[in-house]
Amino acid sequence: MQMKPDLAALVAAGGGRHRTATQHVEAALRDAILSGRLPGGTPLRQEELAQAFGVSRMPVREALRQLEAQALLDFVPHKGAVVTEISAADAADLYAIRMALEPACLERSIPHLQPEDLAAAAELLEEMDLNADPGRMGELNRRFHLVLYSRAGQPKLLALTENALSSFDRYLRFHLAAHGRAHLSQEEHRDMLEAARAGDIPRATRVLRRHLDTAAATIAAFFAARGTGAEPGGNS
Ligand code: NI
Numbered sequence: 001m002q003m004k005p006d007l008a009a010l011v012a013a014g015g016g017r018h019r020t021a022t023q024h025v026e027a028a029l030r031d032a033i034l035s036g037r038l039p040g041g042t043p044l045r046q047e048e049l050a051q052a053f054g055v056s057r058m059p060v061r062e063a064l065r066q067l068e069a070q071a072l073l074d075f076v077p078h079k080g081a082v083v084t085e086i087s088a089a090d091a092a093d094l095y096a097i098r099m100a101l102e103p104a105c106l107e108r109s110i111p112h113l114q115p116e117d118l119a120a121a122a123e124l125l126e127e128m129d130l131n132a133d134p135g136r137m138g139e140l141n142r143r144f145h146l147v148l149y150s151r152a153g154q155p156k157l158l159a160l161t162e163n164a165l166s167s168f169d170r171y172l173r174f175h176l177a178a179h180g181r182a183h184l185s186q187e188e189h190r191d192m193l194e195a196a197r198a199g200d201i202p203r204a205t206r207v208l209r210r211h212l213d214t215a216a217a218t219i220a221a222f223f224a225a226r227g228t229g230a231e232p233g234g235n236s
Pocket of ligand 1: 141145189211
């Protein structure tokens with residue numbers, strides 16, 4: 001049995017500070033999802049939202065599409081938009097998998113990296129510096145990691161790793177939607193690329209492990225803050 005979202009409360013909490021109807025609807029729903037007021041699994045029906053917000057269905061559809069790009073909801077066949085199921089336990093599970101697979105890929109790949117791989121990784125970092133869109137950031141982060149692992153020479157290991165990174169994507173995007181780009185740990189990405197360029201495997205894998213530890217800790221902190229009912233935020 002699905003709990004029916006209290007749309008009137010969401011609309012009231014949304015405030016009137018947004019320029020367009022789409023932005024207004026998107027901001028109200030994003031706040032509600034990130035704070036946990038709209039829990040994972042909650043269906044979001046376009047007609048009901050349009051009615052509650054007093055807008056047409058077009059801006060509602062557009063807002064839902066933008067929230068999907070931020071991994072805050074999924075479009076499920078025959079059900080429509082549903083708030084993404086995420087949990088601290090699932091995030092920790094995925095980090096354990098990444099921690100097991102990625103250093104193994106990186107150490108096998110580094111000796112075989114080509115100048116064009118390093119150039120591609122550097123370009124992806126630059127693009128991340130310039131891009132503020134959480135949907136795009138998740139993809140850029142994934143591609144950056146995969147370029148550095150790409151010469152591991154073990155297609156099954158790489159396929160598993162790519163799969164783990166894709167599953168994890170929603171946490172990264174969720175996290176970016178809550179905290180902004182400052183949390184992407186670009187410093188660690190740069191260190192890892194430098195170490196790879198120098199062929200320094202111990203340093204590169206050390207940086208990667210720290211990168212994953214830091215990310216796991218910030219996601220855990222996000223869930224802990226959510227559990228207490230506090231708004232996600234701050235710049236730690
Ligand atoms: Ni990363």
